[in-house]
Structure formats: C-alpha cells, structure tokens
Amino acid sequence: MAHAKTSFVCLPCRASYKQHYLGDHDRLCPRCAEPLIHVGSAFAPPRCRDTAAWRTLSVLLHAGVRFRKSCCGGPGYRPRTRREVRERLAYARRTGEPFARALVRHELP
Numbered sequence: 001m002a003h004a005k006t007s008f009v010c011l012p013c014r015a016s017y018k019q020h021y022l023g024d025h026d027r028l029c030p031r032c033a034e035p036l037i038h039v040g041s042a043f044a045p046p047r048c049r050d051t052a053a054w055r056t057l058s059v060l061l062h063a064g065v066r067f068r069k070s071c072c073g074g075p076g077y078r079p080r081t082r083r084e085v086r087e088r089l090a091y092a093r094r095t096g097e098p099f100a101r102a103l104v105r106h107e108l109p
Contacts, residue, residue, distance in 0.1 A: 005042050007043040009061070016045035040067035041060035052082055059085050063099045077106040 005018040010029035017036065018027050019027065025034040039061065046053030056079060065078065085103065092102035 004041060006041040007039045007045070007067070009036055009039050009043070009057070011058050011061070012018055012038055014048045016043070038066070040069070042069045043067035044094065045066060056080065056082055056085050057079070061088075063103055065100050065103050073104070077104055079103060 006021045007013070008017045008019055008027055010017075010032065010084070012034055013029055013031045015029065015031060017030075021038070025062060025101075027038075028034065029036055044067075046057065060078060067078070079088060087108060088102045091098060091105075091108050092099050093101075
C-alpha cells in the first residue's frame, strides 16, 4: 500500500505542493530552489494573493505549529487572522506559555 501524500510549503513563493513524505531529507521548491517546509496532511493553503493569511501561516510555521491529522479528524484550532495571532502571542508573553501552545489555544482565558 502506497503512502499518502502530505503538504509542503514554500513561503517566499506562496506555493503549496502535495508530495510523498520520504523522511527528513530536504526538498526544494521547483520555482525558487528554497527549502520546502513540511506542514502536514491536514493543511489547506490560503490563496496566493491573500498576503495576510500567508503572514499568519509564516508565524505559525516558524513557531513550530504544523497541520497534522489527529484521531478525531483535523489538526484542531489554528488562528486565521493576524489579530488572533497577536492576541495569542501577547498572552504567551504575559503568561510565559510557549508560543506554539498559545497559538493553537482555541480560547484565551
């Protein structure tokens, strides 16, 4: 049985590619030859022209947040707007919670 494809992203090109996951070796973007980031199989890319969504995605990926499927279906909550990201990062700075955990928190206390 063949392995399912998973998503890889090139942030400078704002492009997403579905490829087979073959381990941790580097994959390069076919457009710009920059390294691709493995984002997971439950990833839905934003439109190429939606710069705010790509900025939000960049913050999530640089914090270590990925889009892997869980036992119940999808990857769980992920912020979609820059405002939601700013609120969660401010909460993380205020409380000392790691950025990755604060970013996937559905509601802030």
